[in-house]
Each structure stands twice: as structure tokens, then as C-alpha cells.
Amino acid sequence: MKNRAVVALFVAALLSLPALAQQQPAASTSQDQSSQTATSSGSSATGKAPLQYESRQGFWGKVNPFARKKYVQRQTQPIRDRVNELDELTAANTKMIKDVDSRAQQGIQMASNKASEADQHAVDAGNKATTAQETATKANTRLTTVEGVVSNIDQYKSTNQTEIRFRPGQSVLSQNAKTALDQMAEPLKGQHGYIVEVQGFSSGKGQEAIGTSRKMADAVVRYLVENHEIPVYRIYVLGMGNAPVQTTTAEAGQKPKRMSGGRVEVSLMKNDLEQLATSGTAPAPAQ
Numbered sequence: 001m002k003n004r005a006v007v008a009l010f011v012a013a014l015l016s017l018p019a020l021a022q023q024q025p026a027a028s029t030s031q032d033q034s035s036q037t038a039t040s041s042g043s044s045a046t047g048k049a050p051l052q053y054e055s056r057q058g059f060w061g062k063v064n065p066f067a068r069k070k071y072v073q074r075q076t077q078p079i080r081d082r083v084n085e086l087d088e089l090t091a092a093n094t095k096m097i098k099d100v101d102s103r104a105q106q107g108i109q110m111a112s113n114k115a116s117e118a119d120q121h122a123v124d125a126g127n128k129a130t131t132a133q134e135t136a137t138k139a140n141t142r143l144t145t146v147e148g149v150v151s152n153i154d155q156y157k158s159t160n161q162t163e164i165r166f167r168p169g170q171s172v173l174s175q176n177a178k179t180a181l182d183q184m185a186e187p188l189k190g191q192h193g194y195i196v197e198v199q200g201f202s203s204g205k206g207q208e209a210i211g212t213s214r215k216m217a218d219a220v221v222r223y224l225v226e227n228h229e230i231p232v233y234r235i236y237v238l239g240m241g242n243a244p245v246q247t248t249t250a251e252a253g254q255k256p257k258r259m260s261g262g263r264v265e266v267s268l269m270k271n272d273l274e275q276l277a278t279s280g281t282a283p284a285p286a287q
Helices: 002-040 069-151 175-188 206-228 273-278
Strands: 157-166 194-202 235-241 262-270
Touching (some): 157 175, 157 206, 175 206, 206 235, 206 262
Parallel strands (some): 194 235
Antiparallel strands (some): 157 262, 194 262
């Protein structure tokens, strides 16, 4: 009986040794971790103290031959927690970097769009300035032309001259006379800046010749007004009677000739208003 009791006590002592060995390292490890956390809190990126190397090895030294599963899990749990925290921190940093990069790319794109818009505005402003300069140049040229025309508005130049012949003692227009007047009056429709000078000449003497020449001139004027609608205020008529004919340069120095029969000289006189009207349209307003 005594031998049995001794054997039982020995076996119980052997079984209690691994439990004591596991409890002592665990207690010492928890105490070391709590002390390190209290002294080194906030010294890492996660806000927790770094893992410490366990200096105390327990009853069995570096290797515990009787380590249980719960003991191993308890020893490795801090490592797993730190690894998970590092994964979370890495994911957060990656997301933050992506957000910063996205905002930077948006800012760069916005700045590029603003620069392109500013360049387009500058090009438009340059085109408008060029158009305004061209318009100003045209207006200046037009103004110079108008000033020249206004200064010479009373300067009429002879552009066409027609002579109408009458039989002695008659004041009726022949067909040839009408054709000549048509050729001269047709282009005058819608034109401005012209006058028609009508001078009648007749053979004879004194007031009789003047009256006859005036009748022939009136016949010409009547035909122009009725058939070609030339305004009367543009026609200047004068009966010259038996006035001498003006000599040309080649006949200078000779005596004036007196014509026999009746005739009417029709002269078309123009100034620069018609040239101004046909030179071009008015310049466009400046933008």
C-alpha cells in the first residue's frame, strides 16, 4: 500500500510540473507586455508598443516539450494582431495616396483646361483686334475719299457730248436725234452727281434767233424728261441764238464761225459723287 501511495504522489508531481511551467512564462510575458505598453505607448505607427523579445524562458528553457495548443495561440496572438494592424494601416495609407494622387490629377487637368481657355481667349482677342484694325483702316480710307469728293462736289467734268441737228425753221426731233439722246440718257438711270447742259444755237439775228434756239433746246429737254425721267433740276437749258461756236485748240487764232441752220449741244457733266457711290460699300462698323 505504501508503495502505491508513493508512486501515485510521484506521478502527480510529474503531471503538475508542465502546468506550473506554462503558467510562469505566461504570467511573466503578460507582466512584461503590460510594463512595455505602459512605458512605450504611442511610440509606433499603430499607437501601440513594439513587441518585446521574451527574456525569461520559463521552467523548460527555450523549448517547452509539454506546450499546449492554447499556450501556443496565446503566445502568437499579439503577433497576429500586429500583422492585422499593419495590413489595415497599409490599406489606409494606400487609399490616402490614391486620393491625393486623384486630387492632384484633377488639379492638373483643371489648370490645363484653364490655360487652354485662356489661350483661346487670347487668340479671339487678337482676331478681334486685327478685324478692328482692318475696319479702322477701311473707314479712314473711306473718310479720305469722302473728304476729297466733298471738297470737289461743285467741280463737274464733261463726260459725254451729243449734237442734235434741226432743219431750218423746225424744232421737231428727228429719229436720229432721238436715238442719240437715248444712247446718252439710258445709262443715267439710278445715277447721282450729274447735270445735263443743253445749249441751243440757231441761224438768224437778234431775239428771233434766241427764241428759235430756245425752242429747239426745250424740245430736247422735254424728250429727256418725258422719255427718260431725268429730273428737271438736273437740266440747265439756254438759248444761245446765233452765238459763235467755241473754237478748239487746233483752231485757236482763227475767227469764230457762225453755223447755219439749227442745232443743240447736249453735254453730260459729272462730279465725283457717282464715283464714290460705285467705289465700294460703306465699311462695316468696328467690333
